[in-house]
Amino acid sequence: MKYLTLAATTLFATQAWADTPELVVYTYDSFVAEWGPGPVIEAAFEAECACDLKFVGMGDGAALLARLKLEGARSDADLVLGLDTSLIAAAKETGLFAAATVDADYDLPVTWEDDSFAPYDWGYFAFVHNADLTPPANFRALADSDLKIVIQDPRSSTPGLGLLMWVKEAYGDEAPAIWEGLADNVVTVTKGWSEAYGLFLEGEADMVLSYTTSPAYHLIAEEDATKAAAAFDEGHYMQIEVVGKLAGTDQPGLADQFMQFMVSDAAQSVLPTTNWMYPAVTPQGGLPEGFEQLIEPDKALLIPNGDVPALREEALAEWLSALSQ
Amino acid sequence: MALRAVAISTKTGISAAILVAALILAAVVAVLWRAEFGSGLGPADWAAIRFTVLQAVLSALLSTVLAIPVARALARRRFVGRGLLVTLLGAPFILPVIVAVLGVLAVFGRAGWLNAGLTLVGLPGISIYGLHGVVLAHVFFNLPLATRLLLQAWQTVPAERFRLAAQLGMTPRAVFRSIELPLLRQILPGTAALIFVICLTSFAVALTLGGGPRATTIELAIYQAFRFDFDLNRAALLSLVQLGLAGSTGALALWIIPAISLGGGQDRPLHRWDARGGLQRGIDALFITLAAGFLLLPLTSVLLRGVIGLPQMPASVWQAAGTSVTVALISVVVLLALALPLAGWIATRARGGVEAVGLLGLAASPLMIGTGWFILINPIASPFTLALPVTALVNALMALPFALRILVPRLRDTVQVYGRQAQMLGLRGWPLWRWLILPRLRPQIGFAAGLTGALSMGDLGVIALFADPDSATLPLQMYRLMGAYRMEAAAGAALILLALSLGIFWIFDKGGRWHADA
Numbered sequence: 001m002k003y004l005t006l007a008a009t010t011l012f013a014t015q016a017w018a019d020t021p022e023l024v025v026y027t028y029d030s031f032v033a034e035w036g037p038g039p040v041i042e043a044a045f046e047a048e049c050a051c052d053l054k055f056v057g058m059g060d061g062a063a064l065l066a067r068l069k070l071e072g073a074r075s076d077a078d079l080v081l082g083l084d085t086s087l088i089a090a091a092k093e094t095g096l097f098a099a100a101t102v103d104a105d106y107d108l109p110v111t112w113e114d115d116s117f118a119p120y121d122w123g124y125f126a127f128v129h130n131a132d133l134t135p136p137a138n139f140r141a142l143a144d145s146d147l148k149i150v151i152q153d154p155r156s157s158t159p160g161l162g163l164l165m166w167v168k169e170a171y172g173d174e175a176p177a178i179w180e181g182l183a184d185n186v187v188t189v190t191k192g193w194s195e196a197y198g199l200f201l202e203g204e205a206d207m208v209l210s211y212t213t214s215p216a217y218h219l220i221a222e223e224d225a226t227k228a229a230a231a232f233d234e235g236h237y238m239q240i241e242v243v244g245k246l247a248g249t250d251q252p253g254l255a256d257q258f259m260q261f262m263v264s265d266a267a268q269s270v271l272p273t274t275n276w277m278y279p280a281v282t283p284q285g286g287l288p289e290g291f292e293q294l295i296e297p298d299k300a301l302l303i304p305n306g307d308v309p310a311l312r313e314e315a316l317a318e319w320l321s322a323l324s325q
Numbered sequence: 326m327a328l329r330a331v332a333i334s335t336k337t338g339i340s341a342a343i344l345v346a347a348l349i350l351a352a353v354v355a356v357l358w359r360a361e362f363g364s365g366l367g368p369a370d371w372a373a374i375r376f377t378v379l380q381a382v383l384s385a386l387l388s389t390v391l392a393i394p395v396a397r398a399l400a401r402r403r404f405v406g407r408g409l410l411v412t413l414l415g416a417p418f419i420l421p422v423i424v425a426v427l428g429v430l431a432v433f434g435r436a437g438w439l440n441a442g443l444t445l446v447g448l449p450g451i452s453i454y455g456l457h458g459v460v461l462a463h464v465f466f467n468l469p470l471a472t473r474l475l476l477q478a479w480q481t482v483p484a485e486r487f488r489l490a491a492q493l494g495m496t497p498r499a500v501f502r503s504i505e506l507p508l509l510r511q512i513l514p515g516t517a518a519l520i521f522v523i524c525l526t527s528f529a530v531a532l533t534l535g536g537g538p539r540a541t542t543i544e545l546a547i548y549q550a551f552r553f554d555f556d557l558n559r560a561a562l563l564s565l566v567q568l569g570l571a572g573s574t575g576a577l578a579l580w581i582i583p584a585i586s587l588g589g590g591q592d593r594p595l596h597r598w599d600a601r602g603g604l605q606r607g608i609d610a611l612f613i614t615l616a617a618g619f620l621l622l623p624l625t626s627v628l629l630r631g632v633i634g635l636p637q638m639p640a641s642v643w644q645a646a647g648t649s650v651t652v653a654l655i656s657v658v659v660l661l662a663l664a665l666p667l668a669g670w671i672a673t674r675a676r677g678g679v680e681a682v683g684l685l686g687l688a689a690s691p692l693m694i695g696t697g698w699f700i701l702i703n704p705i706a707s708p709f710t711l712a713l714p715v716t717a718l719v720n721a722l723m724a725l726p727f728a729l730r731i732l733v734p735r736l737r738d739t740v741q742v743y744g745r746q747a748q749m750l751g752l753r754g755w756p757l758w759r760w761l762i763l764p765r766l767r768p769q770i771g772f773a774a775g776l777t778g779a780l781s782m783g784d785l786g787v788i789a790l791f792a793d794p795d796s797a798t799l800p801l802q803m804y805r806l807m808g809a810y811r812m813e814a815a816a817g818a819a820l821i822l823l824a825l826s827l828g829i830f831w832i833f834d835k836g837g838r839w840h841a842d843a
Contacts (some may be wrong), residue, residue, distance in 0.1 A: 027803075030808045034641055062552040069555050070359075070699060076707075090555075148435070153532060155549040188433065188454050188536045191529050191545075194807035195423055199533075201812055202427060203436030217810045276810070320369065323537045 016097035018295035021050045023254045028064055028074075028082040037267075037274040044266045051254055060192070061087055061158050061241075065291030068246075069094055078249035079258060081120070085240045086161050086312075088117055088305040096249040100256060104182030104263040111236065111298035117242035120262040124236035124297055125162045126229040127207040128200070128214045135140070135230030139167060142207075143181030150187050150196045150205040154316055157192045158239070160310065162264045163209050168315045169301045175315065179322035186323065212236065212294055217276050220290040228295075241277065258274075338670020341663050343684045345722065348518060349568070350688045352697020359700050364377055370559075373541040374566060380456060380531060381524035384463035389517045391464065393473035393509065395616040398609035399472070400479035410617060411476070412831050414469035416624055419779035420828045421553075422529045423807070424819040427630075428623030429453075429462050429534075436804070438622070438639045454536030456565075459800040467499075467520045469620055474519075474730060477772065478512040479505075481735055497605055515680070515730050518578035520656035522571040522687050522726065543567050547690045555571035558695075562624045571688030575681035624823075631820025634813040645802035646825060649782050652716055653829055657731035658773045659721035664728035664773065671729065680787045683729040686722035691784075694719055714799075720784055724777035731773045732766060739765050771837015778829035783822060799825070 031039040032055045042053050043245065058067055061082050068075060073096065081093050091097060102118035112119055127142075129135055136142040142149070152160030167175045187205045192195040192325035218224040239275065244260050245255040261267055269283035272291060279287075303311060399411065417425055432438050433453045440450040453461065481505060490500050528544035535541075543563055550560035554813075664683075671680050696713060702708055739762060746763055747753075763770070783800055797805070806815035816830050 033805045033809060034639060035809055035811070066552050066555055071703065074703070097492055107841070116757065153545070155538075155543065157530075157554060161553075167640060183537075186537060188533055189538060190533050194804060195426075195529070196535055196809070198423065198807060198812055199430070202430055202434065204430060214810070221810070236666050320538050324539050 009249070019048065020052050021251055022054060023049070023055060023079070023251050023258060024054050024069065024077050025076040025079045025081050025258070026056050026058065026064055027080070028060045029057040030061060031055065031082060035274065037270050040270045040274065041262075041267050044270075045258060047263050049254060051251075051259060052175060053258070065091055065094075067094060072096070073248050075246060075248060077238060077246055078255045079243060079245050079252050081241075081243040081262070083117070083242055085238070085242075085302060085305055086158065086165065086308050088114070088223075089307075089309050091244065092116065096246055096248070098245045098249070098252070100245045100259055102259050102263055104260075104281050106263075106280050107278075108240065112240075114242075114305070117244045117257050117299075118243050118263060119240045119280040120267065121271045121275055121280055122238060123207060123211040123213050123242040123277045124168055124234055124238055124300070126212040126214075126232070126295070126297075128197075128210045128215035128227055128229050129207040131226050131228045133206060136232075138232045138234050139148060139170065139182070139303050141180050142185060143178060145185070147185055147206045148187045148204075149182075149185050149207045149209070150197050150199045151189055151209045152193055153189045153191060154312075157190075157201075159193050159196075159209055160189075161213075162239055164315045164319055165303050165311065167302050168302060168311055169237060170234040176318040176322055177319060179304065179319055183323050189323070195294065209276070210295070211239075213272075213278065213291075214278050215292055216272075216290050217287075219293065220273060220288065231295040231297060233298065235301045237301045240280075242245055327578045335670045336539065338668075341667045342625065342679065343440075344671065344687060345663065345667075345725065348718070348722065349685050349694065351701065352689065352694045353568070353699040355675075355700040356557050356564075360561060363400050366559070366562060367539070370546055370563065372552075373543055373546045374570075375761070376527060376540060377531075377542040377544075378570065380459050380540075381465070381521045381527075383456075383460050384467065384524040385517045385521035388464050388467040388471045388520050389513055392475050392516075393513075394608070394612045395468070395650075396475035396479060397459035398457075399476055402606075402613070402715055404608055411473070412827065412834065413621065413624070415467070415471050415776065415779060415830045415834070416823065417620055417825055418470050419468050419776075419783045419830065420627070420823060421783050421803065421819065423804075424816075424823070425466065425623070426462060426530060426533050428627045429465055431626035431630075432622045433461065433487055438626075446717075454534060456535070456540070458534035458536065459527075459540060460535050461529040463520075463527065465522050465619065465623065466530075467523060468616070470659060470727075471516050472522060472616070473772070474516045475509075475512060475771045477731060477769065478508055478738060480768075481738060482508060492723055497602075508825045511734060511792075512570040512604055514581050518575045518684065519687075520679075521574055521728050523683050525567060525571055525688060526690060544690055548692060551692055551696060560693065560696075564690055564785075567690065568685055570689050571684050572681050575684035579680045593648040626824060627816075627819060630813075630816040631823070632817075633822065634815065634817030637811070638725075638817040638821075639806075639814065641797075642802055642806075642814075644798045645797045645818075646821055648797065649822075650825060650829070652713060652720065653778040653781040655713070655717040656720040656724065659717050659834070660724050660728055660777045661770070661774060663721060664725055665758075665770075666730055668732040668736050669758075671733050672740050674738040680726075680729050680733060683726040686725045689722075691719065691723075694722075709796065713739075713797045715829060717781070720781035721777065723784070724780050724838055727776050727780075728773035729770050731776070735766055735769045736762065768837045771833045771835070774837070775830040775833030778833060779826040782829060814833060 012065035023081060030036050038055045043126050045053050056077070061084050064080060064082055065087055070079060097116045099115045100118065104118070106112050106119060108119060108122060116132070128133065136145050137148065139254045151163055154164045167178050171178050190199065193210070196208050197210060199205060212229045215229055218227045243259055245252070245259060263281050265283045268279040268281050269285060271277060271279050272288050292323060341688045392511040399407070418552065430437055430453070437450065443450055443542045486504055490504060495503070526544050528542050532544045532545060540661065543566060545559050547563045667683065699708055702711055743761055747757060752761060799818065803815050803822060806818055
């Protein structure tokens with residue numbers, strides 16, 4: 001009898017909840033972690049939307065897209081947050097995303113034009129090293145050096161794919177030669193970012209592929225100034241993370257409101273020290289202390305979203321043949 | 326030899342085998358059915374298949390061959406800390422891959438202890454990255470498992486036989502030829518097949534220590550096909566190749582196990598009177614020391630790192646630990662429900678080939694199984710609500726081949742030795758299990774349950790597709806910490822994971838061996 005009462009109470013409670021609209025956002029795993037941006041953004045948005053915002057975390061950006069394709073139009077999700085510039089073309093091809101307009105004055109190194117996706121943060125890929133090392137000034141110098149690097153596999157990881165695009169965009173047809181030069185510098189290739197960064201911290205390599213903002217974490221969260229990012233003179237490849245609305249959403253109004261919220265001060269001021277990326281719109285208070293010490297690349301590189309899939313095939317084949325010898 | 330003399334019901338066993346095969350094949354079929362377009366296998370895939378098989382064969386051979394002297398030494402010696410060492414033999418195997426790899430690198434890596442030592446004495450350093458690194462790491466994972474399996478077999482030899490050998494004054498070589506060699510012929514093929522299949526599906530180890538894209542395994546190709554290309558057709562084809570390789574290797578290896586009976590004993594505690602000479606002692610001490618060093622040094626580094634990280638761990642790690650323990654215990658129950666009837670069926674057959682069914686659970690890529698079941702479940706129910714049962718079931722499937730390898734030899738022995746007696750007493754059905762099989766198999770059941778619990782604790786497998794965001798498991802939480810730069814806190818979580826896994830393993834294993842003198 002007790003259980004029946006409990007069950008009935010739970011049922012009524014659920015129904016009471018049902019009066020509040022629920023907004024489901026699929027995102028990558030680290031976004032929803034208790035130390036990630038998820039919890040803060042959820043509380044801030046719920047304070048103004050009279051809705052229940054639910055983040056559902058799953059793997060990384062690539063896993064997110066695979067999941068959406070599996071679910072198709074039946075997905076419970078209203079929005080997807082966490083795809084990046086290398087995945088946008090593939091995401092659009094699914095036809096699952098709706099057009100959306102977000103009004104924002106972006107502080108991105110490139111002009112943003114897209115009818116479905118709105119950027120919320122971004123970063124530059126860079127090789128991170130210990131501050132006492134004098135880093136090479138570009139890929140050629142790195143290839144000529146004895147420095148050991150650890151990188152991520154472009155077949156399983158987004159930063160790995162970013163590096164592939166970086167070399168391709170900077171060197172074009174010379175990319176295979178650059179990779180052949182780098183082959184003896186590469187200690188190993190890992191499945192994902194965590195493994196590579198872990199190996200670097202263990203001293204297995206002199207440099208690791210990560211972001212220009214990585215030293216900010218050590219500086220701000222750990223008060224450790226021993227990590228730095230190497231500035232390359234051919235420019236740095238960018239990663240822009242975006243949020244998009246699904247065509248099948250049952251809360252189109254709320255979804256638009258959320259997209260707009262993601263570029264507002266309330267969300268943007270949280271991102272730098274929780275997601276460790278640059279905010280898409282610089283918040284009024286400016287960037288957190290410590291970010292001013294980060295390197296600022298002279299040139300931002302980015303391959304247009306639509307060209308990524310074809311270039312990826314080509315670059316991947318070049319990468320495989322250069323590193324398999 | 327009238328193996329059928331014992332009245333073990335084969336129906337439940339066959340049903341369990343069909344269920345296992347169906348669960349795996351359903352996933353593959355679901356993925357194939359959902360595949361809209363797709364490519365076949367390209368040259369890169371064939372290169373991956375070749376590398377996968379090469380490293381798996383080498384790893385399996387080395388692990389089993391090296392396990393022979395270690396298990397032999399452990400079986401012949403009693404020393405302080407032996408019980409602890411035997412328990413710790415379970416440890417490398419149940420560690421999350423990345424933790425174990427970092428442990429191995431702390432010893433053998435570029436900045437590891439070994440290279441530091443070499444530099445100190447003026448010798449050039451060694452590089453672990455390459456095929457040899459992959460094999461080294463796989464031996465680190467699997468040598469302990471092989472040793473435990475062999476040790477288990479050694480302990481099923483009736484004490485009378487070693488006593489007789491001692492009375493006859495047989496030399497260690499003669500004991501090896503007449504008692505131990507037949508034993509090894511019974512156990513080695515199955516053990517090697519099991520390790521071959523484990524290494525077949527390895528992917529993070531091969532990639533990280535392989536030093537580059539040369540070290541691509543089939544599993545990585547499956548991963549890529551699912552995630553970046555969303556080429557379900559290719560993913561399913563590669564999965565079938567993997568299943569085929571595992572299934573045929575398993576069937577072949579288990580088929581060559583000779584169907585001989587060793588004859589029974591009185592289940593006396595095993596004492597050894599042989600191998601008392603100084604040379605034999607020296608050899609045993611050498612192998613035990615080498616194996617212990619090889620296994621314990623990386624574990625020590627995991628321990629040291631973890632202790633430093635403990636204070637930085639967020640409280641959510643404990644909540645995740647609770648979830649993981651629950652999943653592990655459910656997995657153990659599911660496993661025993663599948664493994665015991667299956668083992669009963671296999672043990673009453675003359676040849677062991679059908680045990681290969683069990684290997685399929687291990688050979689199927691977790692991503693494949695997860696995706697397949699997701700496709701099947703998603704139209705009917707929310708995958709989140711089924712996260713726990715699905716995870717427990719998949720974990721049990723993965724542990725099934727280990728459980729069978731542990732249970733079948735002893736069960737076969739029991740059936741051969743006591744079958745006719747049980748028949749005469751009219752024991753059948755539940756009473757047969759209750760009075761004959763379960764009591765005699767207690768150590769094996771404990772070992773299998775412990776291994777399953779521990780494996781399940783450390784598994785990340787299907788969680789990615791089914792995980793309820795609010796109930797993360799411990800390995801997932803550890804990866805989240807690593808993904809947020811919090812490597813030290815992650816090391817703390819890894820230590821908790823290691824402690825809990827070993828704890829579960831120890832409780833079951835000890836429970837099984839209680840008063841069984843093993």
